[in-house]
Amino acid sequence: MGQSEEHYFYVLCCKDDTFYGGYTTDLNRRLTEHNTGKGAKYTRLSKRRPATIIHHEVFETKSEAMKAEYAFKQLSRKQKEYYLENFSKK
Numbered sequence: 808m809g810q811s812e813e814h815y816f817y818v819l820c821c822k823d824d825t826f827y828g829g830y831t832t833d834l835n836r837r838l839t840e841h842n843t844g845k846g847a848k849y850t851r852l853s854k855r856r857p858a859t860i861i862h863h864e865v866f867e868t869k870s871e872a873m874k875a876e877y878a879f880k881q882l883s884r885k886q887k888e889y890y891l892e893n894f895s896k897k
Contacts, residue, residue, distance in 0.1 A: 814872035
């Protein structure tokens with residue numbers, strides 16, 4: 808692994824129409840963890856599952872990805888919606 812490992816900041820849209828931002832090195836594994844109730848405390852609630860990845864960004868370092876996650880979590884709902892509409896790759 809070493810330096811070739813990719814670091815992701817991702818955003819989930821939960822069943823209750825809320826957003827969850829997170830960090831991982833494996834998007835598929837992390838989504839499975841969230842949807843089986845083994846992910847973050849936020850997504851353990853059944854009202855939030857299933858969740859879907861609606862946005863992700865790739866970074867070279869864990870630090871960069873976690874800074875992006877932190878910045879996203881500081882935004883208001885309206886700011887998050889704007890970010891996702893204007894910066895999403897999908």
